[in-house]
C-alpha cells in the first residue's frame with residue numbers, strides 16, 4: 001500500500017537529510033506506529049506520503065503510484081485516498097462540527113445527497129452524535145480531534161495518516177482517540193500513526209517502526225515503545241501517566257460500532273486496483 | 278460546489294472591502310483613460326472620413342492683378358485653362374469629376390454661403406478667382422494631383438486642405454498618446470493591486486485553503502473563487518468606466534458639439550462608447566484571468 005524504496009529527503013539549506021535511505025513497506029490493512037524523538041523525521045514521512053513534500057531520491061509508492069512521477073493535477077486524487085489528522089486538529093473555527101465535516105466533501109464536489117447521508121453517519125461513528133451544531137471552541141480537545149477524524153474518514157479513504165494525533169491531549173483522552181483509530185482500522189483502513197506516546201504504543205501492540213536521525217533503527221510486529229530518549233526525566237513522567245491510564249479502564253469507549261466499508265476507490269484513476277495491492 | 282462558488286467570491290469581496298474598492302476604482306480610472314484615448318482616435322478617423330471624402334482639389338487660376346508669384350499679374354489665358362483641363366482628363370480615373378467654377382459662379386456661391394455676413398457686401402465679381410473643382414476617386418491621392426498643378430502656368434494656387442487639418446490631428450494624436458500612456462501606467466497599478474488583493478484574500482483564507490488541499494480539493498475548486506472575485510471587481514470597474522465615458526461623450530458631443538454643429542458633421546457620439554465598451558470589458562476580463570492565474574500559480578501551489 002505504501003512503499004518506501006531507499007527514500008532520502010533533504011530540505012533545502014539543511015546539511016543533514018530529514019530521512020536517509022528509508023526502506024519500508026506498509027501493507028493494506030496494517031496499523032503501524034512511527035516512533036522516534038522529535039526531529040527524527042516522522043512528520044517528514046507523513047508529508048512525503050501525501051505529497052506535501054517530494055522525495056529527494058529513491059521511490060515512494062502509494063497504491064502503486066510513484067509519487068515523484070505523479071503529475072501535480074493528480075495529487076488531489078491521492079489526498080482523497082489518504083485521510084490525515086494532526087496534533088493541532090486544523091478545524092475551521094467559524095464552522096460547526098457538522099459543517100467542518102461536510103466541508104471536506106463539498107470541496108471535492110460530492111453531491112449534496114451523499115453529504116447528507118455520510119456526515120451524520122460518520123459523526124455517529126466517532127461518537128459525536130448530538131454535537132453537530134457545536135462550534136469547535138465549544139468542544140474539548142478530544143472532541144475536536146474526533147471532528148478531525150470524522151473529516152478525515154468521511155470520504156472513506158483506504159489509508160489514514162495520523163501525525164501525533166494525541167500530542168495535545170491528556171493521557172485518558174489520548175487512549176479514547178487511539179481506540180477510535182483502532183475501530184477504524186478494524187473496518188479495513190490502513191493506519192500509519194506517528195507518535196511519541198509510549199502508553200499508546202504499548203497498549204495497542206501493533207507494528208512499531210522507530211526512526212532516529214532519519215534512519216529506521218527498529219521495525220517490529222507487536223512492539224512496544226522503548227524510547228531511546230535522552231531525557232530520562234520525561235520518560236519517568238510518561239511511565240507515571242501510563243500507570244494512571246491503566247487504572248482508568250472505564251474511559252475506553254464501546255467498540256461495538258464498525259466503521260463503514262472502505263471506499264470503493266472508483267474515483268481513483270486508470271489503475272485503481274494498484275492501491276489494493 | 279457551483280452555487281457556493283459565487284457565494285464564496287461575494288464573501289471574499291466583502292471581507293476585503295477596502296482593497297476590493299481600490300481595485301475597482303483603479304481599474305475604472307485606467308479604463309476611462311484608455312477609453313478616452315480610443316474615443317479620440319475614433320474622432321480622428323471620423324473626421325478624416327468625413328472631411329477627406331469631401332475634399333476636392335481646388336485649382337485656382339490667376340486673375341487680373343493676382344499677386345501670387347506664379348501669376349504674371351494677368352488672368353490665365355484660355356490656353357492655360359484648356360491645358361489644365363486636358364491634364365486633368367489624362368488623370369482619369371483618379372480624377373473622378375471636374376467642375377469649372379467661373380468667377381461669376383464663385384461670387385454667387387460666396388454670396389449665398391455668407392449672406393448674413395458683412396463680408397458679402399464688400400466683395401465683387403472677380404475678387405474670387407475661377408477654379409477647377411476636382412473630385413478624386415481616391416481622396417488619399419490628394420498630394421499626387423495637387424502637386425501636378427502646383428506652379429503650372431496660369432495656376433494661382435492649389436490650397437491643401439490637409440495642411441489645415443494636420444495640426445488638429447496632431448493635437449488629437451498627442452492627446453491619445455498621453456491618455457494611452459496614462460492608461461498603461463494605471464493598468465499596471467490595477468494589475469499589481471489585483472495581485473495584492475489575491476494574496477491578501479489567500480492569506481485571509483489560508484486555513485480553508487490548507488484544509489481544501491489536505492482533503493484533495495482540485496486546484497480549480499481552490500482557485501475559482503479568487504478568479505471570480507478578481508473578474509468581478511475588474512468588470513465592476515469597467516462598467517463604471519464605460520458609464521463615465523458615456524457621460525463624457527454625451528456632454529461633449531451629443532449635447533454640445535452635435536447640438537451646435539448639427540448631426541453628421543464628423544463628430545463621434547455616445548454610440549461610439551458602446552462600440553469600444555465590449556473591448557474594454559473583454560480586455561479587463563482577460564487581464565483579470567491572466568493576473569489571477571499567474572498570482573495563484575505562484576502563491577497557491579499544492
Ligand SMILES: Nc1ncnc2c1ncn2[C@@H]1O[C@H](COP(=O)(O)OP(=O)(O)O)[C@@H](O)[C@H]1O
Nearest residue numbers: 011012014018037038039040041042043044045
Ligand atoms: N520544512 C522544513 N524545512 C527544513 N527542515 C525541515 C523542515 N521540516 C522538517 N525539517 C527538519 O527535518 C528533520 C525532521 O523533521 P520532522 O520530520 O518534523 O521530525 P519529527 O516529526 O519526527 O519531529 C528535522 O531536523 C527538522 O528540523
Ligand SMILES: [Mg+2]
Nearest residue numbers: 042043044163
Ligand atoms: Mg513532527
